[in-house]
Amino acid sequence: MVALARKTLVHEWRRFLPAILAVGFASLLQLLQAALVLGIFGSASVYITGSSADLWAGYPGTQSVNLGRPISEDVAMRLRMDPDVTKVEPFRWVDADWRGPRDTGGVSVFVSGIDTSSDAMMFSKALAPALRARLNEPGAVIVDKADLDSLGVNIGDTAAINGQRVRVVGVSSGLRALGGVNIVSSLETARVLDVAPEDAGMMTYFVAKLRDPHKARQIARRLSGSNTFGPYTVWTAKAFARRSQLYWMLDTGAGAGVLFLAGIVFLVGAVITSQTLIAAVIGSIREYATLNALGVGRGALRKVIMEQAFWVGLLGIVCSIVIGIVLLIIARNRSVPMEMHPLTAGACLALSMALAIVSGLAAMRSLRRADPASLLR
Amino acid sequence: MAATSTNPALQALNVRKSFVSGRLESTVLHDLTLDVRAGELTLIAGPSGCGKSTLLAILSGLQPADAGQVRALGHELGGMSMRALEHFRLQHTGFVFQGFNLFPALSALEQVELPLSYMGLAKSAARRRAVESLEEVGLGPRMQLLPAELSGGEKQRVAIARALAKQPELLFADEPTSALDAANGQIVIDILHRIARNHGTTVLCVSHDPRLVGHADRVLAMEDGRILSDHVPTPPAEPKAKEPSA
Numbered sequence: 001m002v003a004l005a006r007k008t009l010v011h012e013w014r015r016f017l018p019a020i021l022a023v024g025f026a027s028l029l030q031l032l033q034a035a036l037v038l039g040i041f042g043s044a045s046v047y048i049t050g051s052s053a054d055l056w057a058g059y060p061g062t063q064s065v066n067l068g069r070p071i072s073e074d075v076a077m078r079l080r081m082d083p084d085v086t087k088v089e090p091f092r093w094v095d096a097d098w099r100g101p102r103d104t105g106g107v108s109v110f111v112s113g114i115d116t117s118s119d120a121m122m123f124s125k126a127l128a129p130a131l132r133a134r135l136n137e138p139g140a141v142i143v144d145k146a147d148l149d150s151l152g153v154n155i156g157d158t159a160a161i162n163g164q165r166v167r168v169v170g171v172s173s174g175l176r177a178l179g180g181v182n183i184v185s186s187l188e189t190a191r192v193l194d195v196a197p198e199d200a201g202m203m204t205y206f207v208a209k210l211r212d213p214h215k216a217r218q219i220a221r222r223l224s225g226s227n228t229f230g231p232y233t234v235w236t237a238k239a240f241a242r243r244s245q246l247y248w249m250l251d252t253g254a255g256a257g258v259l260f261l262a263g264i265v266f267l268v269g270a271v272i273t274s275q276t277l278i279a280a281v282i283g284s285i286r287e288y289a290t291l292n293a294l295g296v297g298r299g300a301l302r303k304v305i306m307e308q309a310f311w312v313g314l315l316g317i318v319c320s321i322v323i324g325i326v327l328l329i330i331a332r333n334r335s336v337p338m339e340m341h342p343l344t345a346g347a348c349l350a351l352s353m354a355l356a357i358v359s360g361l362a363a364m365r366s367l368r369r370a371d372p373a374s375l376l377r
Numbered sequence: 378m379a380a381t382s383t384n385p386a387l388q389a390l391n392v393r394k395s396f397v398s399g400r401l402e403s404t405v406l407h408d409l410t411l412d413v414r415a416g417e418l419t420l421i422a423g424p425s426g427c428g429k430s431t432l433l434a435i436l437s438g439l440q441p442a443d444a445g446q447v448r449a450l451g452h453e454l455g456g457m458s459m460r461a462l463e464h465f466r467l468q469h470t471g472f473v474f475q476g477f478n479l480f481p482a483l484s485a486l487e488q489v490e491l492p493l494s495y496m497g498l499a500k501s502a503a504r505r506r507a508v509e510s511l512e513e514v515g516l517g518p519r520m521q522l523l524p525a526e527l528s529g530g531e532k533q534r535v536a537i538a539r540a541l542a543k544q545p546e547l548l549f550a551d552e553p554t555s556a557l558d559a560a561n562g563q564i565v566i567d568i569l570h571r572i573a574r575n576h577g578t579t580v581l582c583v584s585h586d587p588r589l590v591g592h593a594d595r596v597l598a599m600e601d602g603r604i605l606s607d608h609v610p611t612p613p614a615e616p617k618a619k620e621p622s623a
Contacts, residue, residue, distance in 0.1 A: 001500075002491045004480065011482030011523075290478040293439060294492045294543065295467025297460065373440040375474045376430040376551045376583075 005307035008284070015283065016312055019276035019359070023316025024323075026269030027352035030262060031324045034344045037249070037258055039337030044178050044248040045241035047112060050126035053089070053207030054216045055079075055223070056240045060233040064247040065240070066110060066179070068093045070202030072230035079234075084219050085208045089115050091122050092190040093204040098181070099160040102152030108180045109151075111141075111161065113190020121207055123184060126175055134169040135186040142184040145171040146335045151181060161193050176337060178248055207237075262351070269355045270362075277309060277363035285370050293372035302364050309360025313353045320352065384451075386547060386579035387413035387436050392445035394431055405431045407602045408445065415546075418573040418580040420589055423599035429583045430551055432599070436581065437470055437549045438462045450546055467496060471540025471578075473569075475552040477532040479524040485511060485535045486520040489542045496543065510542035511535070514568055530561025537568055541576075548572060550582040554589065566592050 009016055042049070047065050048056065057079060059069035079088045092113030097106050114122035116136050118129035127142065134140055141161070143151055148171065153159055158167045161183065175182045185193070210216055216236040223234040235243065249255040281288070288301050331338040389411040395404040405428040413419050413436070421429045434440035435447055438454045447454045450469055457465065479488050486507055493503035511520045514534040524532055533553060540548055550569060554562035570592045573580040582589065590596055590610050598606040 001494045002483065002487045004483065004491060007482040007487070008480065284480065286476060286478045287480045290472065290474065291492065291495075292463070293437075293466065293470075293472045293474075294540070295463050295465070295470065296492055296495045297463045297467075300495055372472075373434045375476065375478065376434050376439070 005304045006311060008280075009308055009311050012280065012283075015280050016276065016308070019273045019280075019312045019356075020315045020319065022269045022272035022276070023313050023352055023356050024319035026265050026355055027317050027320035027349060028323055028327075029265045030348040030351055031320060031340070031345065032327065032338075033258060033261060033265075034348050035324075035328060035331075035338040035340045036336075037254060038339040038341065038344060039331075040178065041245045041248050041254070042339050043176050043337055045244040046126070046175060046177070046182075047091075047123075048237050048241040048244065050124075050175065051122045051207065051237070052124045052209070053121040053237055054210040054213045055085075055208040055220055055234055056237055057206045057208070057223070057232050057234045058204065058240075060231050062233070064244040064251075065205075066093070066095075066177075066244075067247075068204040070199050070204060071206075071232045073201060073203050074229040075232045076203070076206045078226075078229045078232075079206055079208050079223065082219065082223060084211050084215060086211050087121070087209040089121050089207050090187060090203045091205040091207055092187055092194065094162075094190050094194045094199075096162045096183075096193055098151060098183070100152035101157055101159055104150065104152035107151060109161065109183045110177055110180050111183045111185055111190050111193055113185055113187040113194075116186045121209060123172075123175075127172055127184065131170050131172065135184065135189070137167075137169065138192075139164070139166045139189055140169040140185065141166045141189070142170045142172050143168055144175040144182060145173055146176055147181045162195050164193050166193075173335070176335075266351065266355055269352075270359050273309075273312065273356060273359035274362035277305070277312070277359050278366045280308070281305060281363050281366045282369070285366075286375060288367060288370040289372045289375050292370055293375065298367065301367055301370065305364045305367065306357070306360045309356050309363065310353075312359075313356025316356065317349050317352050321349075384415060385412035386415035386450060387411075387581065388446070388448040389432070389436060389442075390446040390448075392432075392435060392442045392447060394428075394435060394440075394443050405602050406435070406442075409602065409604065411597070411604060413579060413581055414595070415579045416573060416577045417594040418570055418582065418592065420593035420596045421581070421583045421599055422585060422590065422596055424585065427599045428602040429599050433549055433551055433581065433583045437472070437547070438466055467492075467543075469546050471543050471545035471548040473533070473536050473540050473548070473550040473553045475556055477524070477529075477536045477556075479532055479535060481524055484521050484523055485516060485527065485531075485538075488524075488535055489539045492539060493542055506542045506544070507538070510538040513541065514538045515564075528561070530557050530564060533557060533561070533565055534568065537565065537572075541572060544576070546579060548578050548580045550580065550584075552584050552586070553582065554584065554586045559588075562586065562588060 057075050059071050062068055076088050079085050094111040096109050096111050098109045116132045153168050155168055158165055220234045220236050328338055389409055391408045391410055392406055393408055394406040395402050423429050435442045489507035489510055490503050514537050516534055554565050566589055569580055572578050593610055596608055596610050597604050
């Protein structure tokens with residue numbers, strides 16, 4: 001079979017370039033938008049994804065990690081009683097007010113009180129053992145290096161949280177928060193900083209490690225069953241992370257914004273791509289009509305158009321992948337929160353291919369003008 | 378000349394066709410009846426607007442008639458669906474148009490191979506037929522060139538090879554020489570003539586080019602949608618003419 005679609009695409013690349021660029025830009029925009037959303041809202045659950053715990057126990061109905069309420073310390077006992085649980089660890093969340101040494105005004109901060117031992121679960125993926133060990137000093141805190149400016153401090157400086165003196169002993173990376181600034185401290189320091197009277201003798205979360213992480217869902221359901229140790233619910237880490245991300249995405253209206261933008265990008269891309277493909281079909285309409293006169297069916301001619309649309313889509317997608325990877329690397333180096341999962345990337349690329357195919361279908365309609373009788377005059 | 382076949386390859390019986398433009402209805406063909414004999418080069422001549430192209434479109438199954446019957450190779454074209462007509466054209470017909478209508482991206486060889494691949498021919502068979510046809514029209518050495526690298530006459534010869542390679546029983550040509558200069562026009566005329574002679578193809582040609590008249594086996598003069606005369610022309614005086622046509 002003569003590769004009419006491909007040869008025409010190569011020979012008349014200037015004609016097809018706008019379509020390829022339209023698909024490429026649409027694809028790139030979808031990818032970057034998805035990466036940004038995943039990156040920004042991924043930080044809503046950084047406490048969970050940065051830790052190695054399998055289960056999270058917290059106040060019933062908690063919609064996002066940052067909205068935790070105190071639960072009884074007895075819940076830890078309940079978790080430890082379960083034969084599948086190998087380790088339990090407390091996590092204290094304190095909403096606090098920061099006063100830096102420089103003139104930054106008040107900054108709303110989230111203090112994460114964690115176990116500082118080297119084999120602890122909290123932030124095990126985000127903080128190296130040496131860094132955690134520094135938190136053992138009373139009043140020691142770690143902040144994200146991207147937040148140093150907004151906090152107005154440098155390593156070694158002192159500041160005040162809720163009126164208590166703290167000292168920045170180190171910086172982390174990848175611990176940026178949504179709607180505030182993350183501060184990591186030891187459990188002891190966090191307890192001192194927590195000035196709310198109702199939190200006395202209470203803890204925000206207990207996290208647990210399981211013998212077999214694959215059974216997490218089943219064990220979480222089993223542990224959530226009773227209220228004898230006060231109100232609490234147990235989630236798997238995965239479910240709680242998703243819950244937190246979804247809360248932020250819906251609460252901020254970003255989810256709807258993303259869908260709206262995706263729709264616009266799709267529409268604009270499809271208009272440009274279909275117009276370009278239509279122009280290409282019209283440009284060759286006499287040749288198509290001649291083929292039809294010679295008996296090549298309409299169906300076969302439509303296939304040529306769709307093949308062209310497919311190649312346009314593929315080339316556009318390849319362009320967007322290459323540029324997207326470059327931009328992702330640049331973003332990583334500049335601490336811009338961007339993240340990409342294979343499934344999301346696949347969905348974005350599939351959407352771009354759908355755009356090309358829809359445009360091809362639109363262009364196919366103009367084949368009706370390929371009337372061989374019109375060549376006879 | 379009449380020895381080739383007694384069965385007409387093409388038959389039109391009381392064919393009528395009219396076009397409506399705005400409120401005006403103009404009849405292009407008036408109850409036209411015509412037989413085209415197989416294996417001959419038949420020329421339909423006449424001034425522009427006399428309906429000769431419309432007649433060609435109807436006889437070749439590109440356009441339906443408003444009334445009357447059209448039979449091609451024994452098939453009644455009037456009752457066929459669009460798909461059946463496409464299949465009929467694929468199997469039995471070749472076309473040469475005034476414009477060459479070649480795909481800019483394809484080489485001469487690929488232009489000729491393209492319709493063959495849709496006929497279900499194997500790649501090697503399509504390639505062989507395409508090469509043979511291009512050699513027959515004298516383009517053997519230039520078959521790898523793109524249309525932009527060919528002259529007008531060569532492009533028309535590629536278009537003829539494209540039709541010829543299908544080995545059609547019916548070859549339709551619409552003003553095949555009017556976009557060409559004298560020399561190239563003569564070459565194209567000779568090729569069409571040879572196709573009818575050597576392949577036994579029924580060639581129906583529509584033209585107002587007087588040079589074609591001498592080469593036709595039969596000339597139909599048309600005017601205002603009617604056939605005015607039907608005659609066998611005197612053999613051409615040109616030395617290029619082949620001796621068996623006498």
